[in-house]
Every structure is written in structure tokens, then in C-alpha cells.
Amino acid sequence: MSGLPDTAPQDPGAHIVIIGAGQAGLMAAEALRSGGSSAAITLLGDEPHAPYHRPPLSKAWLAGEVDAAQLLMRAPEMLARKQITLRTGSPVQAIDRAAQQVRLADGSALPYTGLVLATGATPRRLPLPGAEAANVLTLRSRDDAVAIAAGLARCQAEGLPLVVIGGGFIGLEVAATARKKGVAVTVLEAAPRLLGRVLSPQLSDWYAALHRSHGVALELGAAIERLVVQDGQARAVQLADGRALPCGLVVLGVGVQPNDALAREAGLAVDRGIVVDACGRTADPLIVAAGDCAARRLPDGRLLRLESVQNASEQGKSAAAALLGQERPFTATPWFWSDQYDRKLQMAGLSEGADQAVLRGSLDEGPFSVFQYRAGRLVAVDSVNAAKDHLTARKLLDAGVSPTPEQAADLGFNLAGLLAG
Known part of the structure; x- marks a missing residue:
């Protein structure tokens, strides 16, 4: 995909519209401001709420351990101070690329000189008799x-x-x-x-x-x-x-579908997500995409769509940079986490195609990690209550350094030492 022209919006008359007020959309808005954009920025959210953290919803929120104020990522007044206009309860109906407008469900239209699609994903429903019941x-x-x-x-x-x-x-x-x-x-x-x-x-x-x-x-x-x-x-x-x-x-809990209908109907490339490059750019030089809705084209031609806070944040920043005419590819090792009972799983890398798994530590007696290899190379590490292993794994994977399976299994071996120099 080609980069943006030198005339990427930078003047006070420009207007960047962001569809989606979740993690990716918020990060894009703030990155545009911190990157020096003087354009008007409008952040459109379907929901009636200001941007909030989603990961606690299945855990601390359900357990009654956090309240709505603690979920909040940014209060509307904080966004206003950054001259970011937040419009909640504002679903978008269509994108008119020829007119450079987004049409909202209430019949109004917003012009754009740059557009960020951060539309997220929707949980799948099952085609089962009775699945429409209220509970x-x-x-x-x-x-x-x-x-x-x-x-x-x-x-x-x-x-x-x-x-x-x-x-x-x-x-x-x-x-x-x-x-x-x-x-x-x-x-x-x-x-x-x-x-x-x-x-x-x-x-x-x-x-x-x-x-x-x-x-x-x-x-x-x-x-x-x-x-x-x-x-x-x-x-x-x-x-x-x-x-x-x-x-x-x-x-x-049977997975999600990327919200890519707006992009598809606007004639953008869609393949189980909105197809973007490493900088979040679509084939339209005025439109970028980030987060759960985006499928990133890898150098080998494959598409990768990730569902994580890290991916949404970093892709949002990359997409903002693209609208500023800058190159900020997101290529870092992906990482994820899950809290269940008193166990924290932290995952680094992608284990698809792994053909060997090596245990570091004890499954029965405390913290442990599973190092996963493909054709002898480390591709992912899954750590349970082992934060140090997780942080080291991210550094190893980012650096392309692969301990041998024997080194990974040996608790006495200093994995971080492989990064020296």
C-alpha cells in the first residue's frame, strides 16, 4: 500500500473523524494531538459511555471489585482540554469516500480530511433454537x-x-x-x-x-x-x-466478528477484518484502521488480526502517525493476559504452528512458563504467575533471540543473559 501524500491534514481547517471510542480510537485521537496535529478531531462512539477499559468487565467488574469511575479511561472534560470532541451515542451509518463524509444514523453528516476506523468487533451469536431468549x-x-x-x-x-x-x-x-x-x-x-x-x-x-x-x-x-x-x-x-x-x-463466549461492514460498503478491502499495512493504512490514503476490526498484511502476504489491548493501543498510534505523514509500523511481539481465580496467564508471541512445548518450572508447585517452538525457534511463551519470565520472553522475541529448549527448561539458566550485548 502506498503512503499518504505530503498534504496529510495538518492545518486548522482539517477535520479528522474517528469512528469508535474504544482503546484504538482513543489512542489514535491522543496520538494525533501529541504528534502535533492542529486538525479538529471528532471521536464518535456507538455507546452512551465515555471511553472505558474493557478487560475488567469479565473479572473485577462482574465481581463487584471496581465501579464505573474506575473503568473510565478518559473523562469527557479531559478530552475537551485536548480539543478532542467526543460524541457518544453516535453510530455511523455509512462512509461516502467520494464526498469525504461520514453519515450518522441520526441523518447528519460529518466531513473528514482524515478518517480512522476503530470500529471494534461484535460477539458471535449461535444459530440455535432458543438463543434469542432474554437471559x-x-x-x-x-x-x-x-x-x-x-x-x-x-x-x-x-x-x-x-x-x-x-x-x-x-x-x-x-x-x-x-x-x-x-x-x-x-x-x-x-x-x-x-x-x-x-x-x-x-x-x-x-x-x-x-x-x-x-x-x-x-x-x-x-x-x-x-x-x-x-x-x-x-x-x-x-x-x-x-x-x-x-x-x-x-x-x-464463542468469539467475535470484526465490525468491517462500513469499510466493505465503502469499497475498502476486507478479509475477516479491514485490510491494512503495518502502519494501519488502507488503500485509501485518507483512511486508516486500528484495533479489533483491522487485519494487518504481513510481509509474507498473510493477514493477522489480533484482539488485545496492546494491539489496539499500538495500532491506534501507528494509524495516527500515518495520518500525520509519518511511518510508525507496529511490529512488536504481541502479548495478552487473562486472570482466572488467583492465576494470571501472560502470553507473549503467537503459538500457531508450534511443534514443541517446553516447561520451565512446575505445574504443581508454583509459577511456571511453557516455551513454544516451531522448527527449533522460539515463537511464544505462556507464563502463569511468572511475570519475570513473561517480560524476558517479550524481549527475547522482539530481539529474535531463541534459547535452546534445554536452556528454557533449566531454571538455573539465566535467560536474560542471552540478551547481553
Whole structure:
């Protein structure tokens, strides 16, 4: 993809519109200001809330450990001081590239000289009979989390179980939080193991044992036939083997779909996300994209779409730089985390295609890490309650330094020493 022309918006008459007021959109807005842009900046959010942190929604928020004020990333008055106009409750209906306008759902239009697409993603629903029941919920937004918290409170009060469909991070985090509240939980996962796309079999099994030790009933290889609905509420989840699992609440955690419809309808390239280069640029020199909605074209031609705070933040900054006519490719090692019970999983790198896993530490006796290799090269490290390993792993992967499997397994070997010089 070609870079932006030298006439990228830098004058007071310019107007940069950012669609999406989440992590990526907010980072782009602030990076534009800190990068010296004097353009007017409008940040458009679908939701009625100012930008807020999403990771706590499935954990601390559901557990009642944080309040709305603690979720807030930036208060509207703070954005106003930076001359960033925040418009909440303002969904966008279409992008008119020829006229350089975005059309809002209320019928109004905003002109742009630069456009950031930070539209995020939407949780998938399942095409199951009964899935439209009022107590079958997904978790993405603050309002979703409020509804799930209310459902868990009802389950607590009435002694009703929670059924989680999907053994990914969101589903397992909700399950862990529900168990802390004393709610009975069953997790249904269609695959033969938990987190099968992102964790080694060894670590998948460890997480299964962790959840079972906290009283979660796990059903792996589960086939769901329908949800039994009475009076608009799901009362049971009917499995293909004939069993019916009672429920007071059902949470779906079966992945997300990138919100790329606006881009597709505007004629931009879309392939399971809005196709961008390492700087967040689309084929239109006035339009960039960042965050969960963006699929980055790698040097080998493959597309990579990541769902993480780090990716949203860094892509947002890269996209802002592109609109300023600068090159700021985001190529750092991706990292993720998940809190379940008193265990913090920190992941560095991407384990796709790994053919060897090496354990550093003990699965039974404390902090440990799983080093994953592909064709003898380190590609990812998954650490549980081992922050030092995680930080070292990120540095090793960024530097392209690969300890041998024997070095990784040896607790007495100083991995950080490989970075010296």
C-alpha cells in the first residue's frame, strides 16, 4: 500500500473523524494531538459511555471489585482540554469516500480530511433454537456486563446455575468470577480441549484441572441441540446426547466478528477484518484502521488480526502517525493476559504452528512458563504467575533471540543473559 501524500491534514481547517471510542480510537485521537496535529478531531462512539477499559468487565467488574469511575479511561472534560470532541451515542451509518463524509444514523453528516476506523468487533451469536431468549447474553460492552452481573445476582438469589457456552478466555473468566460468587457453573466447549487455538495441550489440560478444582463442570466435545425456553427465558440447555442442563443464565463466549461492514460498503478491502499495512493504512490514503476490526498484511502476504489491548493501543498510534505523514509500523511481539481465580496467564508471541512445548518450572508447585517452538525457534511463551519470565520472553522475541529448549527448561539458566550485548 502506498503512503499518504505530503498534504496529510495538518492545518486548522482539517477535520479528522474517528469512528469508535474504544482503546484504538482513543489512542489514535491522543496520538494525533501529541504528534502535533492542529486538525479538529471528532471521536464518535456507538455507546452512551465515555471511553472505558474493557478487560475488567469479565473479572473485577462482574465481581463487584471496581465501579464505573474506575473503568473510565478518559473523562469527557479531559478530552475537551485536548480539543478532542467526543460524541457518544453516535453510530455511523455509512462512509461516502467520494464526498469525504461520514453519515450518522441520526441523518447528519460529518466531513473528514482524515478518517480512522476503530470500529471494534461484535460477539458471535449461535444459530440455535432458543438463543434469542432474554437471559442468553454475550459480553463485549459495559452494558453487557451490567446485564450479566444482574443475571448472576439472580442466580445467586435463586440458586440457579450458569451455563457458559465456549471455553475461550471470556467464557472461562466469567466462569471463574461466577464461582467466586458461589454460582454453580457448567462450561460447554465444542472442541476437545479448552483454549485449543492458543494454548499447548499441556496448558489446556492444566486450565481444565484448575476450573474443575474450583467446582466448574466442564463438558468438552459438547454438542448443543437447542435452548429450552419458557416465558422468554432459557430454562435449560439441551445437549445432543439427550441431557438437559438447567440454567438461570447463559453466557455465550464463542468469539467475535470484526465490525468491517462500513469499510466493505465503502469499497475498502476486507478479509475477516479491514485490510491494512503495518502502519494501519488502507488503500485509501485518507483512511486508516486500528484495533479489533483491522487485519494487518504481513510481509509474507498473510493477514493477522489480533484482539488485545496492546494491539489496539499500538495500532491506534501507528494509524495516527500515518495520518500525520509519518511511518510508525507496529511490529512488536504481541502479548495478552487473562486472570482466572488467583492465576494470571501472560502470553507473549503467537503459538500457531508450534511443534514443541517446553516447561520451565512446575505445574504443581508454583509459577511456571511453557516455551513454544516451531522448527527449533522460539515463537511464544505462556507464563502463569511468572511475570519475570513473561517480560524476558517479550524481549527475547522482539530481539529474535531463541534459547535452546534445554536452556528454557533449566531454571538455573539465566535467560536474560542471552540478551547481553
